[in-house]
Amino acid sequence: MDEAWVINQVRTGKTDVFGEIVEEYQAAIFRHVLRMTGDLEAPHDLTQDTFLKAYQSILKTDSEVSLKAWLYRIATNNALKYHRRRRLLTFVLFRGTEKLPATQATPNTDEKIAIEDALLHVPPERRVCLALHFVEGLRYREIAEILGVNEDAVRKRVAKGREEFRKAYDSRAGGDTS
Amino acid sequence: MQDLLSAYADGELARTQREFAERHAADCSPCQAMLADYKRDRHQLASLRSTPIPSDLKQAAMSKIKAAQALNRLFPRLVSPALVRPALIVASVLVAVIAIGILQLSGAGTIEKAEAATAALRSYRAIESVTVTKYGEIFQSEMEIEYSAPDRFRVIVSEPDDAVEFIGIGDGRYVRGDSRKSAYNHVRAGVGKFLDEISGQAKSDDTTGLAMSKANTLEILGSLLDLEQLPDDMIDGHDTLRYQGTIDWGKIGRESIANKRSKVELWIDKVDYTIRQAKVEIAVLEENPVSQAGEWLTISSHVKYFDLNQPIEIKPPVTSSGEIEPGWSLVDTNLSELEKRKHDDIRKR
Numbered sequence: 001m002d003e004a005w006v007i008n009q010v011r012t013g014k015t016d017v018f019g020e021i022v023e024e025y026q027a028a029i030f031r032h033v034l035r036m037t038g039d040l041e042a043p044h045d046l047t048q049d050t051f052l053k054a055y056q057s058i059l060k061t062d063s064e065v066s067l068k069a070w071l072y073r074i075a076t077n078n079a080l081k082y083h084r085r086r087r088l089l090t091f092v093l094f095r096g097t098e099k100l101p102a103t104q105a106t107p108n109t110d111e112k113i114a115i116e117d118a119l120l121h122v123p124p125e126r127r128v129c130l131a132l133h134f135v136e137g138l139r140y141r142e143i144a145e146i147l148g149v150n151e152d153a154v155r156k157r158v159a160k161g162r163e164e165f166r167k168a169y170d171s172r173a174g175g176d177t178s
Numbered sequence: 179m180q181d182l183l184s185a186y187a188d189g190e191l192a193r194t195q196r197e198f199a200e201r202h203a204a205d206c207s208p209c210q211a212m213l214a215d216y217k218r219d220r221h222q223l224a225s226l227r228s229t230p231i232p233s234d235l236k237q238a239a240m241s242k243i244k245a246a247q248a249l250n251r252l253f254p255r256l257v258s259p260a261l262v263r264p265a266l267i268v269a270s271v272l273v274a275v276i277a278i279g280i281l282q283l284s285g286a287g288t289i290e291k292a293e294a295a296t297a298a299l300r301s302y303r304a305i306e307s308v309t310v311t312k313y314g315e316i317f318q319s320e321m322e323i324e325y326s327a328p329d330r331f332r333v334i335v336s337e338p339d340d341a342v343e344f345i346g347i348g349d350g351r352y353v354r355g356d357s358r359k360s361a362y363n364h365v366r367a368g369v370g371k372f373l374d375e376i377s378g379q380a381k382s383d384d385t386t387g388l389a390m391s392k393a394n395t396l397e398i399l400g401s402l403l404d405l406e407q408l409p410d411d412m413i414d415g416h417d418t419l420r421y422q423g424t425i426d427w428g429k430i431g432r433e434s435i436a437n438k439r440s441k442v443e444l445w446i447d448k449v450d451y452t453i454r455q456a457k458v459e460i461a462v463l464e465e466n467p468v469s470q471a472g473e474w475l476t477i478s479s480h481v482k483y484f485d486l487n488q489p490i491e492i493k494p495p496v497t498s499s500g501e502i503e504p505g506w507s508l509v510d511t512n513l514s515e516l517e518k519r520k521h522d523d524i525r526k527r
Contacts, residue, residue, distance in 0.1 A: 134223030159184035
């Protein structure tokens with residue numbers, strides 16, 4: 001996809017062309033929001049909102065944009081806002097209500113649940129780095145651009161986040177011997 | 179060194195640093211063990227890449243964009259109400275849940291009695307008005323709530339131009355609304371979950387007939403700050419004792435207390451110690467997505483409870499032949515086996 005061409009077309013009022021952007025990034029954005037919220041249903045809406053905001057932003061500005069970074073940034077903000085809201089509600093109920101996405105029933109479903117669960121134990125500011133780097137395959141400098149921090153901060157967050165991830169994973173695996 | 183080694187494992191170091199890390203790791207067995215762990219993290223997290231996505235995602239996103247575009251043409255200054263409504267409903271439910279939770283509160287002496295009375299409740303009706311102020315806009319909604327132990331509830335959320343109704347019977351969840359698709363999404367995205375949580379709790383052995391268990395009530399009770407008694411009041415013909423306090427957010431939520439404020443008022447029946455009325459005000463500091471400045475999102479709720487322990491019949495919207503009544507739809511919120519296990523797992527912690 002020629003992003004610059006698509007963006008130009010969108011700016012001239014051809015909304016349908018934006019579908020190409022959605023097509024290209026929907027899986028990555030959906031996955032990212034899923035990782036960040038740990039929620040089964042919310043990513044469907046949050047992904048749509050991400051594309052809506054990106055579309056509106058394209059119309060509002062005529063500057064050159066890195067679409068990928070932009071989409072991840074919007075998606076991350078959406079997910080964090082959602083996360084905060086959920087945390088508040090979770091608090092009210094006094095329970096850990098983080099719900100895992102239902103993965104397809106495959107032989108390694110248990111393992112995947114354990115990984116998802118462990119990832120959800122990593123605080124959001126570091127989870128976002130782990131998700132973007134390990135799941136989405138982004139480089140540290142790309143993540144730095146998305147989050148508006150320097151590369152060194154990303155490096156630290158990845159290092160600390162992966163420790164937290166492993167600790168959570170191992171403690172779960174250790175306690176789950178059935 | 180750990181940061182460096184982690185970045186080295188990820189192929190994220192410049193040449194000089196990479197060579198340094200390489201040389202060091204060659205002679206350092208703890209670092210080698212760490213590198214093996216890092217390799218495993220990478221492999222495990224990369225396996226999450228294979229998550230399937232909903233088939234209608236693109237179509238849904240494009241529909242939303244076109245709807246927003248059409249709205250913008252009609253009302254250039256209006257932000258898509260579709261984006262605002264879920265927040266309002268979620269906020270309403272939040273306040274309802276808090277209010278119901280607070281229903282079980284008490285203050286020394288009186289409060290223990292109120293707690294006992296609440297714990298014994300088998301049914302109630304409540305009417306709640308909620309006002310949400312967000313980014314300078316005000317939203318209002320009214321809720322009618324009915325609960326009947328152990329696991330039946332009915333909630334109608336009315337807004338100036340819309341109404342959505344939910345019924346929960348055991349595991350069954352039904353929804354009816356003017357904007358069905360929208361309501362359906364809300365149920366899936368938020369409301370349904372909280373209602374599930376409520377009914378899930380009600381089904382537990384420690385049932386109180388209300389939103390939360392006794393243990394949770396005690397936890398809230400222990401979190402109240404600045405509890406003070408105000409002059410007695412009369413509510414719907416009942417003499418009540420009146421209390422006021424705030425919630426210690428940090429103590430309960432383990433979250434920063436800096437971005438939340440609260441005020442709680444309770445009216446406790448002098449005769450049977452049930453709660454007759456509650457007012458809750460909560461303010462949360464949020465970042466305005468447009469200006470990126472911090473703004474207070476405020477939620478205020480006024481709840482009145484009645485028909486306490488009266489027979490309340492809540493029936494599923496199903497005809498005698500077993501079909502769902504027109505206008506209603508069944509929402510599939512049943513947890514899969516895997517999710518149930520996950521939930522049990524979380525509960526045990």
